[in-house]
Amino acid sequence: MRHVGAIAGRELRSLFVSPVAYAVLTLFSVLAGFFFLLSVQGFSEAINYYQQIGQFEALRGINLNNQLIGPFIQVMWIVFLFLIPGITMGLFAMEKTNGTEELLMTSPLTMWELVLGKYLAAAAFVTLLILMMGFFPSLLFLDGDTPVLGLLFGGFDLADPDPEGLQTLAGLLGLWLLGLTYAAVGTFASSVTRNQLVAFFLALALLLVLWLLSVVADLGVAEGAAGTATGLASVLTWLSTSDHFDKLARGLIDTRDLAYFGFMIGAFLILTKTAVESVRWR
Amino acid sequence: MMKVWSSLLMALGGVAFLFAVLSFLMQLLSGPVLLWNELVWSLGNLLVGLGLMGTAIFSNLDGFRERMQTGEARRAGKYGTSAVLTAALGIALLGLLAFMSTRYHTRWDWTDLVVVGVYSPMAAVPAKELLERYSFISEKVKVEWLDPERQPGRLRELEIEPERLREGLLHVTIGEESVEVREMTEEALTNAIVKLTRREQKKVYFVIGHNERPTEGDGAEEATGFAFAAEALTNENCSTPSMRLFAPTRSGAVH
Numbered sequence: 001m002r003h004v005g006a007i008a009g010r011e012l013r014s015l016f017v018s019p020v021a022y023a024v025l026t027l028f029s030v031l032a033g034f035f036f037l038l039s040v041q042g043f044s045e046a047i048n049y050y051q052q053i054g055q056f057e058a059l060r061g062i063n064l065n066n067q068l069i070g071p072f073i074q075v076m077w078i079v080f081l082f083l084i085p086g087i088t089m090g091l092f093a094m095e096k097t098n099g100t101e102e103l104l105m106t107s108p109l110t111m112w113e114l115v116l117g118k119y120l121a122a123a124a125f126v127t128l129l130i131l132m133m134g135f136f137p138s139l140l141f142l143d144g145d146t147p148v149l150g151l152l153f154g155g156f157d158l159a160d161p162d163p164e165g166l167q168t169l170a171g172l173l174g175l176w177l178l179g180l181t182y183a184a185v186g187t188f189a190s191s192v193t194r195n196q197l198v199a200f201f202l203a204l205a206l207l208l209v210l211w212l213l214s215v216v217a218d219l220g221v222a223e224g225a226a227g228t229a230t231g232l233a234s235v236l237t238w239l240s241t242s243d244h245f246d247k248l249a250r251g252l253i254d255t256r257d258l259a260y261f262g263f264m265i266g267a268f269l270i271l272t273k274t275a276v277e278s279v280r281w282r
Numbered sequence: 283m284m285k286v287w288s289s290l291l292m293a294l295g296g297v298a299f300l301f302a303v304l305s306f307l308m309q310l311l312s313g314p315v316l317l318w319n320e321l322v323w324s325l326g327n328l329l330v331g332l333g334l335m336g337t338a339i340f341s342n343l344d345g346f347r348e349r350m351q352t353g354e355a356r357r358a359g360k361y362g363t364s365a366v367l368t369a370a371l372g373i374a375l376l377g378l379l380a381f382m383s384t385r386y387h388t389r390w391d392w393t394d395l396v397v398v399g400v401y402s403p404m405a406a407v408p409a410k411e412l413l414e415r416y417s418f419i420s421e422k423v424k425v426e427w428l429d430p431e432r433q434p435g436r437l438r439e440l441e442i443e444p445e446r447l448r449e450g451l452l453h454v455t456i457g458e459e460s461v462e463v464r465e466m467t468e469e470a471l472t473n474a475i476v477k478l479t480r481r482e483q484k485k486v487y488f489v490i491g492h493n494e495r496p497t498e499g500d501g502a503e504e505a506t507g508f509a510f511a512a513e514a515l516t517n518e519n520c521s522t523p524s525m526r527l528f529a530p531t532r533s534g535a536v537h
Contacts, residue, residue: 065393066457166392216308232310238384250457251392259383266376274369281361 003109007117011091012124021125024087028129031079036136039072064163065251069137073171073249076133080179081211085203087125088186089196091118092276096194105279115273119187126179130172137168167251174248177261178241182207184268191275210264214240288342295334302327393457395475398426400442401450408466409452416471454478486515487525497522 015021046062095101104114140163182203189203190196217236237243241264244257306324309317397416399409410427417423430437430447437444440453442462452463452471456478463474488497488508496502502509512522 063457164392164394170392232307252389253392254389255387256384256389259380259387263376263380267373270369270372270376274365277365278362281358281365 001113001116003113004117004120007109007114008120008124011118011121015087015121015125024083025128025132028079028083029132032076032133032136035075035079036072039068039075042071043068064140065167069140069163069168069171070249072137073175076175077178077245080129080175080182081207082204083129084122084126084179084182085186085189085200085207088122088183088190088203089199090190091122091187092191092272093194093196093199097196101279111273111277115187115191115269115276119184119269119272122183122187123180126183127176130176130179133175134172137163137172141165164251170251170253171249173253174245177248177258178245181241181261181264181268184265184272185210188268188272188275191272210239210241212240213237214242288338291334291338291341295331295336295338297331298327298334299331302331394424395420395422395478396424396426396455397471398428398440398453398455399450400428400430400437400440400447400453402429402431409450412466412468412471413452415468484520486520486522488512488522489527490524491526497524 043062043064046067050062092101095104185206186199186203189206190199193199193202213236217233217240238260244260247254247257302324305320305327309320309324397413399413401409413423413425417425428436428440430442430444430450434444440460442451442453452466452474454461454463454471454474456475459478461474461478463470488494490496495506495508497508497512501507515522
């Protein structure tokens with residue numbers, strides 16, 4: 001396993017010597033900033049609306065976590081859905097296109113070292129994205145008297161201006177785990193094709209299926225006689241990423257959800273290893 | 283050229299086969315009754331898929347046969363089977379661990395629990411003793427005291443009507459959800475916390491279709507209706523869908 005770090009480092013360096021990483025990071029920070037400002041604007045409009053109609057009780061009930069940080073994290077999930085396949089599409093497909101796959105396969109590396117090294121590079125990049133994204137909600141933790149909050153909320157004094165730190169951290173943890181799962185799916189998609197564009201769309205299709213499985217289960221149950229939720233529906237709901245992520249985003253850390261993300265990452269890495277290894281016997 | 287056509291047919295066959303499996307799964311999910319016209323759709327897809335895949339194999343039969351007779355095929359069969367079985371075993375083991383995690387699990391709620399004690403200073407002593415025990419055990423329990431005579435504005439913010447107060451109450455909040463506790467016992471307060479932390483909504487089905495008492499529509503709010511019972515259950519964080527015990531078919535007949 002001593003080569004894992006070297007492979008991960010090499011992958012990360014290759015991302016940063018080309019403009020790809022900088023373009024992705026710039027695009028991501030622009031999108032994160034844009035959606036954060038939209039969330040702040042929505043929050044500010046809700047405050048103004050309640051003030052205008054004199055609903056001060058409703059105003060007091062407004063919460064930064066539920067009305068601002070939560071929607072922001074949910075939107076960034078959609079951004080991840082499209083961005084992470086873009087990061088992972090070249091991991092194995094590029095080796096095949098450049099003709100360096102044979103060098104890798106004949107080098108004194110175990111298959112797991114190769115797969116984990118590539119995956120860890122993608123995971124490190126996802127972690128960097130989460131850290132960048134965490135900057136925006138952290139603005140809200142500044143003291144209420146600072147100009148930042150005054151600027152954001154027009155000087156309105158919230159009943160409870162401080163968002164809950166742990167709930168925000170749980171949301172970011174959920175998005176990080178989701179990003180790591182998406183990176184594992186993207187790594188697998190990249191290992192089964194030599195075309196980067198095909199790898200991108202394959203990963204996107206798999207992620208959409210994982211997202212929509214719970215919707216399929218709900219539709220199936222809703223169409224039939226009420227109360228016929230079968231074991232299959234429960235399995236489909238469990239396999240879907242949506243429910244697990246939603247719970248984390250609400251601040252509820254459950255070992256069942258952590259185990260789900262562990263299972264998905266492990267399963268897709270095993271599939272990746274089998275797909276990469278298959279060139280030796282196909 | 284033949285190889286390209288055979289690959290294309292194989293891919294199309296795979297898509298049709300996948301459609302067949304998915305549509306059959308959807309039917310299984312939608313209830314115990316399988317409808318004939320939907321089964322025909324699944325079977326049609328299955329036949330088309332198998333047909334296309336069979337055609338793909340037959341159109342490239344020579345290449346396939348040649349491959350099967352070489353050492354390459356034997357090697358692929360041997361190592362391929364081993365690799366696929368190892369992967370399946372690994373995923374099955376992970377699945378087993380994930381299944382175990384659904385049976386034995388722990389969770390941490392990272393949202394704060396706020397308890398507002400609404401009492402006059404004289405009546406607040408027993409409540410204070412009770413709440414001190416909770417806040418001592420967990421830092422997440424934040425306690426606030428509210429004197430209804432001195433802070434009527436805060437009382438309105440919490441939407442507590444003074445006439446409902448009597449001796450006082452505890453207003454327990456987690457996130458956006460809140461519940462009121464009137465009985466000053468450990469059991470009542472723990473029940474309230476359990477109710478708020480139980481995020482999964484329970485379902486209570488109301489049977490319909492055979493002149494049962496309605497929960498909505500005509501007569502629901504009369505003495506014989508169940509509208510108020512359904513509303514009370516909704517207030518207890520339950521959803522109240524209706525259910526027919528027998529599934530109707532498309533023609534409207536009842537089994």
